[in-house]
Amino acid sequence: MDAAEILVTVGGLALAGLVLWYFFFSTRQTVAAAASPSGVQEVAITVKGGYSPDVIEVERGKPVQLNFYRAEENSCSEELLMPDFGVRRDLPAFQTTQIELLPQQPGRFDFTCGMGMLRGSLVVK
Known part of the structure; x- marks a missing residue:
C-alpha cells in the first residue's frame, strides 16, 4: 500500500465513523409538548430533511396533537409511519397535517418516513 x-482508506473510515455518529449517537433536539387550555398536548413539527424536533416528550393518558408541517417536496418525507399507534398518513407538501393520539x-x-430514513421518537412519561 502506498x-x-x-x-x-483512513479518510473513508473517518467519514463512515462520522455518519454512524450522526445517525446513532448525536444528541437530538427534545421538546416537551405544551398543554393547551383544553388539556391537549400540542407540538409543531417541521419536516424538512428530517423531523424538527425529532424527540417529543408527552404525558401518558392525555390527548396529544402532533402538527407536522412538511416544508419540502422530497418524496422520502411524503408519508409518516407511527406503527405503535397504527398511524400511516400522507404528508402533503407545504401543508400541516394533524395527528391525534391518546398514549x-x-x-x-x-416514527419514520415511509422509507425509514427520517426518524423521530415520541417519549411517553
Missing part, C-alpha cells in the same frame, strides 16, 4: 491508498403506556415510540 501513501495515497492509506490516506484514502396510554409509557415508553419510547418511534
